[in-house]
Amino acid sequence: xxxxxxxxxxxRDETEFTYGGxxxxxxxPLDETRAEVWNDYVYQRPNPKGLHSEYWFHQHGCRSxxxxxxxxxxxxxxAVAYAKDTGE
Amino acid sequence: MARFSAFELxxxxxxxxxxxxxxxxxxxxxxxxxxxxxxxxxxxxxxxYYLAKNHGxxxxxxxxxxxxxxxxxxxxxxIVRSNYMIEGNTEFYEHxxxxxEGLSQELNYNVMFSQRGQYNTFHTPAQRDTARRRVNTLNxxxxxxxxxxxxxMAAEVPGLxxxxxxxxxxxxxxxxxxxxxxxxxxxxxxxxRGADGYGVDIIQNCEVxxxxxxxxxxxxxxxxxxxxxxxxxGMAVAGNSSxxxxxxxxxxxxxxxxxxxxxxxxxxxxxxxVISFGAAHFYISQSDKGGLVMGGDIDGYNSYAQxxxxxxxxxxxxxxxxxxxxxxxxxxxxxxxxxxDMTMDxxxxxxxxxxxGFYINGGWCYGGFKATPASGWCFAHTIATDTPHEASAxxxxxxxxxxxxxxxxxxxPTPNAH
Numbered sequence: 042x043x044x045x046x047x048x049x050x051x052x053r054d055e056t057e058f059t060y061g062g063x064x065x066x067x068x069x070p071l072d073e074t075r076a077e078v079w080n081d082y083v084y085q086r087p088n089p090k091g092l093h094s095e096y097w098f099h100q101h102g103c104r105s106x107x108x109x110x111x112x113x114x115x116x117x118x119x120a121v122a123y124a125k126d127t128g129e
Numbered sequence: 130m131a132r133f134s135a136f137e138l139x140x141x142x143x144x145x146x147x148x149x150x151x152x153x154x155x156x157x158x159x160x161x162x163x164x165x166x167x168x169x170x171x172x173x174x175x176x177x178y179y180l181a182k183n184h185g186x187x188x189x190x191x192x193x194x195x196x197x198x199x200x201x202x203x204x205x206x207x208i209v210r211s212n213y214m215i216e217g218n219t220e221f222y223e224h225x226x227x228x229x230e231g232l233s234q235e236l237n238y239n240v241m242f243s244q245r246g247q248y249n250t251f252h253t254p255a256q257r258d259t260a261r262r263r264v265n266t267l268n269x270x271x272x273x274x275x276x277x278x279x280x281x282m283a284a285e286v287p288g289l290x291x292x293x294x295x296x297x298x299x300x301x302x303x304x305x306x307x308x309x310x311x312x313x314x315x316x317x318x319x320x321x322r323g324a325d326g327y328g329v330d331i332i333q334n335c336e337v338x339x340x341x342x343x344x345x346x347x348x349x350x351x352x353x354x355x356x357x358x359x360x361x362x363g364m365a366v367a368g369n370s371s372x373x374x375x376x377x378x379x380x381x382x383x384x385x386x387x388x389x390x391x392x393x394x395x396x397x398x399x400x401x402x403v404i405s406f407g408a409a410h411f412y413i414s415q416s417d418k419g420g421l422v423m424g425g426d427i428d429g430y431n432s433y434a435q436x437x438x439x440x441x442x443x444x445x446x447x448x449x450x451x452x453x454x455x456x457x458x459x460x461x462x463x464x465x466x467x468x469x470d471m472t473m474d475x476x477x478x479x480x481x482x483x484x485x486g487f488y489i490n491g492g493w494c495y496g497g498f499k500a501t502p503a504s505g506w507c508f509a510h511t512i513a514t515d516t517p518h519e520a521s522a523x524x525x526x527x528x529x530x531x532x533x534x535x536x537x538x539x540x541x542p543t544p545n546a547h
Contacts, residue, residue: 042438043430056440060430060545063384076530083542084382084473084529088371090433113385113433 043111046121049103061096063087064108064124090114096124130326132237152318153325158332161358162190164512165350166365167337167373169193170202171313172490172497173365174320174331175505176512178236181327183506184513189329190359191321192352194336198317201368204435204467205498206390206424208403208412210247210308212274214266217523217535218476223272224520225503226307232502238319240311241417247308247403248277248286250452252297256407260303274305286400289453296451297408308403310414310422316501340377346485347377363488363512365504368468369433370478370491377484381491382473382529384544386427388495389437389445392463393456395419409448420462423449427469427495429545437466469495474534475547479508479521488512489526494547 043055063086069078090113097107108127110120131137131150141148164180166173169191180186193199211226213219233240251260260276267274278301283291291299321331332354341349341356349358366373374381396419403414410425425445428437442464450457472478472492477500482489490508493500507521517525528534529542540546 042440054440055438062543062545063431080530085380086371086382086384086544087375087380088384088431089375090369090372090385093431095431113431116432116434 043116043118045097045107045109045118047099047102047105047107048121048123049105050099053102057099057101059098059100061098061106064094064096092119130322152322153331156330156332158190158335158354158357159330161349163188163360164363165357165359166191166363167350168364168366169197169331169333170200170365171198171316171320171501172367172504172508174317174324175501176363176365176490176508177324177329178320179506179509180513181324181329183509186513187328190357191324191329191331192335192337192350193333196333197321197331198314201467201497202313202317204390204465205313206412206414206422207310207313207498208247208414209242209311209499210305211272212249212263212267212303212305213537214263215535215537218537219270219272221503221520222499223270225500228502228506229311236319236323238315238322240315240319242309242311244307244309245402246304246306247405248282248302248304249405250299250302250407252300252408257300264303273307274303277301277304286402286404288399310403313498320505337373347487361486361488361512363490363508365490365508367470367491367493367497370470374489377487379482379484383470383492384431385433385468386471386545387432387434387437387466388427388469389424389441389464389466391423391461392416393421393459394462396421406448406452409451411445411448411452413449421459427545433468435466435468471544471547473529473542473544474536475538475540476535477524478526479504479511479524480517480526481511481515482526
């Protein structure tokens with residue numbers, strides 16, 4: 042069981058959240074026409090065996106989108122912030 | 130290599146079975162090989178075996194960071210089937226099933242392949258339509274499978290809730306008679322023994338830590354047991370594909386996710402087949418020891434930890450109990466997790482990489498066990514000839530950028546949903 046320290050609600054169980062996936066990708070601007078740029082965004086993942094930046098949605102809580110740094114091997118969460126404050 | 134036979138078993142029995150030779154050597158790594166395979170699981174060992182047997186390439190090393198078959202080969206629920214519908218998958222998994230059917234004889238090693246059949250249930254008229262389409266597609270490709278109704282399934286697989294008041298009433302199933310289960314460890318050991326018999330060096334406790342490059346091409350690997358030169362390097366490390374590929378400077382269309390499996394306390398025989406629940410993700414079979422072997426969804430967030438969480442366990446058994454209510458009265462004896470290469474379309478990758486001398490086998494999602502023989506067969510072909518085998522020709526790395534994804538589930542580029 043992961044426990045995520047939501048900045049608004051406090052420490053809550055993983056079951057209150059929905060996983061939003063890899064947060065290291067930035068959606069290209071809509072007028073971007075190069076196929077390889079979109080390919081990188083849609084399909085390629087760094088998938089590190091270490092610290093991973095990812096989105097979680099506090100669906101059964103404050104309904105904030107959070108951006109979290111989590112170790113992919115130990116599952117230790119080292120940073121939690123509102124996604125909106127991280128420039129996304 | 131001493132062959133196993135009934136006579137040999139009898140002869141060794143006379144001396145208390147104390148004189149069996151080691152089934153493979155434990156050699157020190159040589160300075161260089163024609164081919165180095167990273168990963169001593171089923172896929173890597175099968176690749177080495179078919180490199181030697183089909184292509185005559187025997188100066189080969191298989192490097193394993195732990196022990197043989199200690200990763201996903203030893204962590205799956207051992208189901209073998211070939212009921213895939215999308216072109217690319219269809220021919221590949223059927224090729225694999227055909228190899229399974231002769232595998233024990235081929236390897237002179239009992240992999241306990243038991244063609245006990247598999248039932249994939251459906252619960253709504255819409256699901257029945259897609260099931261019929263799948264069966265028709267399989268039949269048109271010459272693959273045996275049939276659509277059966279609930280009445281016939283009830284006669285063949287008693288004990289499920291076939292009532293109309295069931296939470297998810299069973300309307301019928303796709304039945305594949307030739308599907309079944311196998312002894313997963315024996316598959317790794319059988320291929321290891323076979324490959325070793327051809328002179329392949331199987332080197333355990335040897336983790337790859339980097340690649341040796343020359344003018345961009347890969348010409349060897351750095352390992353915890355020293356540098357090893359290689360004409361060609363093949364990677365078969367599913368679960369860790371991104372991690373190893375990153376050492377070569379490649380990013381893959383893969384996320385790593387954890388999948389759990391469960392075994393119940395041993396029971397008297399309940400059913401002699403494999404059943405997959407169509408209303409939620411849950412599959413079950415009974416092992417020869419009597420334990421019910423079960424699995425369901427992945428945990429849903431990226432992870433390299435070979436362990437799963439309790440919420441997913443509860444989720445899997447909620448599905449299981451709605452299908453087989455008596456499961457609620459069983460104790461779970463063992464639970465474990467394995468890490469899966471989840472690709473962006475749910476299908477694997479077997480191909481030459483963009484880097485000279487480097488070949489990729491990975492992205493098996495959670496369907497890799499059944500693929501083991503064909504994966505080795507096709508990967509060996511790719512490494513030996515530098516051309517794709519016809520059965521795996523669509524499993525390219527560039528299919529994503531070219532719009533040629535093989536999305537069996539139709540879930541889109543969402544690795545945690547395949």
